[in-house]
Each structure stands twice: as C-alpha cells, then as structure tokens.
Amino acid sequence: MPLLRPAFALMLIAGLGLAACSGNRDNTRPPPCPRVGILGDANKGVQYRPGPGRDLTDVTFETELLDYNGDCRYEDRRAVVIVRFILQVAATRGPAATQDEAQVPYFIAVVDKQQNVLAREDFVARIPFEPGRRRVVVGEELEQYIPLAGRHTSELEILIGLVLDRDQLEKNRRDRGF
Template structure:
C-alpha cells in the first residue's frame, strides 16, 4: 500500500499536467468578441421559378425555394483569423409545371463588412429531392469553413456579417422586391 499511494499520486499529478498542456495546446480561450451576425438577405431569401413568359400565376409555377434559417458557429482568439461553420435550412416546393422530382437551386454566401462592402462571395448549389408525389422538401446545407482574416486582435467578429441568398435572375429579384410570393405549403 505504501508503494501504491505514491505511484497513484504521481500518476494524478502527471495526469493534471498533461490535461493542462492539452487544453493550452487546443487554445480553449474564449472568443475575443462576438461572432458575426448571420442571416439571409430579404430580397434574395426566396425564389419562385415560373414557366418562361408566365403571367406569374400559380398554375405557371415550376419550383419554389425559401431560406428558412441560418446559423453559425465561430471561433477566434488573439489575432488569428475568424473561422465559422454555417448551417442553412431550406424549404422547397414543386409547382404544377415541375418536370422532375429533383431540382437544383443556386445560392451564395457572402462575407461583408458592417458597412455593406462585400469582402468575399462564394456560390453553391442545393438539390431538392421530392419523394414520390410530395410537392414539398427541405434540406440543410453545411458550409464547413468560412475564414475571415482580421488585422489584429482588436477586430471583433461584429465588424463583419455573413449573408446568404438565392442566385436570382432580374425578374425573380423584381418579383421578390414587389412583395409577391407563392408558398407551396400555403393552406396545408
């Protein structure tokens, strides 16, 4: 017993030391400030695809899409760049003129300064998969890594924004700006 206790005590002290070293190596300090605000741009948060030459009637809808939620998880310490992971929730609808059970929607993710200046913009695609005769679908996309360089440790995440929107044609953008909308799940 006299031999076991000193060995056990030594193992505990060594364990604490290695745990402390591990925590320091993972740099577990808190963020230098808050994460950047994230969200979808109102005018680009939904898309209604009509038949070409349509009068914007319900009977002319091919597909619809809506960005329903955007979440981010970020990390930065010292003067390291800010890194963020983004999750985007989508809802999709298949209209009367849909011609397939899958449909690709283009969207973008932009990093801006709070004054609106775009620092970076990347384009992505999300695919709606309509099972059977279901006119509705949803998806969550994850953007694994967004890196925002910071000049120094005094620059907090709140100096930036991460914005998301559908890649719209001029006509689709005008439709949204006019406040028009169709939702395939209305009345459900």
Template sequence: MGRLTNWSVSRLLSMPSLAVVTLFGLAGCGIIEPEKAPPACPEIIVLKEAQEMTRFQGNGRDLTDVTFEASINNFVGGCKLDEETGRLHNQVVVRFELNQGPASDGGAQFNYFVAVATQDRKILSRESFSLVAPFEGNRTSVAIVDNIYPSITLGRGDTGEDYIIFIGFELSRSELYYNRTKL
C-alpha cells in the same frame, strides 16, 4: 483545510458579503480562473429580397407555370478564432424549404450565395453554392440543410462583430423583380 460542519456552512452563508468578496478576490488573483470567453461571431443576415425564390417554367407567370418555390427559413452560426493565424473560422448552417409547383419536373435545382462584408457593407468575399432537391414519390415539399464554412482574416484590433455574413438565393432579374413586387 478542515472539514466544514453544518454550523460553519450556515455561518458562512449568513455572511454573504464576505464570501462574495473572498471569491472575487481569489478570481482576481488567478487562483480561480474563469473560462475564456468565446470569440464574437459575425452577424448573419438573410437578405430580404433574396430570402425567397419562385422558379417559373418558360416565360409564363401564372400559378400553373411555377416549377418550385423555395425559402431560407432558418439558420444558425458559430465561430472559432485561430489565435496563431488571426483567422476566424465560421460555420453557418442554412435550412431551405422547397415546395413543388404544378409545372415541376420532379426536382429543384438552385444556387445561393454567402458573402462576408465589413460593417459598412464592403464585400470582402462571395461564394456560390449549388443544391439539388428531388421531390421523391408523392412528396410536394422538402427541407434541405447545408453547412458552409466561411473564414475571415481579422484586421488588427478587429473581432467578429466587425463583420457581417450575408446569405441569399442567386436570382435572375425576373425572379428578383417578382420578389420585389411581393414585398
């Protein structure tokens, strides 16, 4: 193919419809292959009632009885489809923020869950994770990031958009009640 001169480039640019038609035509014939689109990933939802946790010492519910407060304040996810097995491998990165309370013993231990569900909220799998956060020195707050890798075997014709990943703290009855009174 010959070299394009300034005249031929400017002439080509003055005929945009011809250039666009030619490029689309080449792409349609497979001469220019577009990159394969990434798979659709499941929606990630942090359950509102389980997004925060306030842990009290004993049966008291006064501010002085708080050992720590925690929240899920950020998350990000991605996925990759294994076309041979039909499994959608997800990665979810969850960020927790914890604040030490007056009744703290110097650390915080808590559990959270990740559940995979269908769009109609039928739970397919659920897994619990345990984390420990030390409040070292005179620190009264700490952030923790955790990576989790739920995978989903896709049904025939399904995509990641047909599923939801739920995240939340595992709460006791009294912690759940406390959260509901704050909403």
C-alpha cells in the same frame, strides 16, 4: 483558395442565430461570432419552366431560405474566425415540375460595416423529391474561414441570399412593400 466549404446533409434544424464562440485557449472571453443574416429581398424565389409563361401553371419550384444555426471558433491567435452553420433551404414543387430534384442557387457573402463585399461564393442546394412529396426542407452544412486582417468580428457580417434575376428581386421587393 475558396473561403467556403459546403457539405450536404439532409436534416431539419431548429433554433435561431449563432451560438457563442468556442475554442477559448486562455481565460479571456473570445470575441463574438460575426453576425449572420438572410437577406429579406433574396430569401424567396420562384422558378419557372422555360418559355414566356409566368403564371401559376408555369411554376416548377418555389424556393426559400428559412433559417440557420451554428457557431464559430478562432484559430491562429484569433487571426482567423471559422464560422460553421447549417442553412435550411426549402423547395415546393409547382404544377410544371418535371424533375425529381430542385436546384436552388444561393450565395454567401462577407461584408464590412459599409456593406462592401469582401468575399462572395455561389452554391447550389440540391433538393431531392420522393414520389408524392410536394415540399422538402434540407440542411446545407457550411464552414467559412474568415481571415480577420486586423478587423474585429463586430465589423463583419455574413449575408445569405438566393441568386435571383432582376424580375424575381423586384417581385420580392413589391411583396415586402418596397
């Protein structure tokens, strides 16, 4: 059974971080939501047309994960946390773009404090371009079911990143000064 269920929605979302958790059945305060973060090394990508060229004239789309906004709730006596959020994904058409839709592959992973991947799933954001539009931002609605298996949410983190090849990842690291 997949841990994530995507639903596509075109909308621009404002705000940062996750709101406080809801679904409190008793008078005790629920645990906090798991931390969510966009990986700095995997938040931007450049897609090129097929072939060896890698200059500006070969760019089909520049893509970016911008932000997220959401909340969480607990079920099954706090044995499962359900995290819902909307991820902003942007694409900018490049000079080599011939398609009317950018396909932006990204992943969501749940990791523990030692950064061990407990679950990971890949997605593709489909970003349609109307004639004359150069940049489009969409909101990807996601819902993640995380069985806690005795863990506290402070021991878990949800990481989001673009699916990049080695060259793209190294370029991002160089651009960030690593």
